[in-house]
Amino acid sequence: MAAPAVDISVDPETGTWTTDGLPMLYVPRHFLMGLLRTVRDAIGAAAADAQFYAAGHEAAERWCAAQAERLGLSGIAVFHFYMQRLSERGWGMFDGSGIDPATGTGRVLLRHSAFVADAGITGTRVCAFCTGWAPGALAWVGRSQARNWRLRGEEVHCASEGHGICEILVTQQTDADGCDETAATRLPAGA
Ligand SMILES: [Zn+2]
Numbered sequence: 423m424a425a426p427a428v429d430i431s432v433d434p435e436t437g438t439w440t441t442d443g444l445p446m447l448y449v450p451r452h453f454l455m456g457l458l459r460t461v462r463d464a465i466g467a468a469a470a471d472a473q474f475y476a477a478g479h480e481a482a483e484r485w486c487a488a489q490a491e492r493l494g495l496s497g498i499a500v501f502h503f504y505m506q507r508l509s510e511r512g513w514g515m516f517d518g519s520g521i522d523p524a525t526g527t528g529r530v531l532l533r534h535s536a537f538v539a540d541a542g543i544t545g546t547r548v549c550a551f552c553t554g555w556a557p558g559a560l561a562w563v564g565r566s567q568a569r570n571w572r573l574r575g576e577e578v579h580c581a582s583e584g585h586g587i588c589e590i591l592v593t594q595q596t597d598a599d600g601c602d603e604t605a606a607t608r609l610p611a612g613a
Pocket residue numbers: 535537538547548549577579580581582587588589
C-alpha cells in the first residue's frame with residue numbers, strides 16, 4: 423500500500439478536509455454504495471440513474487472550471503487531470519487516452535471500478551453512477567474552446583458482467599437521446 427497521491431489539508435478549527443482547493447468528504451465506500459442502492463430501490467433504476475448522471479455531469483463541469491482557474495490549465499489537459507484525480511481518489515483507474523481531443527468522443531476505460539469492487543460479479547452493468555463524469559468534463563473542455571460538443575456517456579461493458587474491464591463510450595448526443603441531462607433535476611452531488 424502507498425500513501426495518497428493527493429494532498430489533503432484539514433482545517434484545525436472546522437475539521438473540513440480540502441483537496442485541490444475543494445472541500446471534500448471522506449466516507450466509507452459501503453456507506454455511499456448503500457445510499458445509491460437505497461435511492462435506486464426507492465425511485466427505480468432508470469430515474470435514479472438519470473439523476474445520478476445529471477449530478478455527476480454538473481459536478482465534473484464545476485470541478486474542471488475550478489481546476490482550470492486554480493492551475494492555469496486549459497483544453498483537454500483539464501479532462502486528463504480529472505481522470506487522474508478520479509483514479510487517485512479511489513474510484514478506480516480511469517484511462518481517458520481513447521478520447522479524441524478534436525471531437526470529445528471516444529472510449530474511457532475503467533479498471534478496478536469502485537462500483538464493481540462493491541457489487542462483485544453480477545452479470546449486469548453497475549457503474550451508471552459515474553457515466554456522466556467524462557462527458558461532463560469534456561463538455562467543459564468543448565465550451566472552453568467555443569466548440570458545440572453535445573456529448574453522451576454510456577457504459578457499454580462492465581467488469582461486473584465478467585468483461586474484466588469497464589468501458590464508457592462517449593458519443594455525440596442526438597436529439598433522439600431520451601436522457602438529456604437538462605431533463606433531470608440537478609442535485610448537489612457527484613464527483
Ligand atoms: Zn462497470
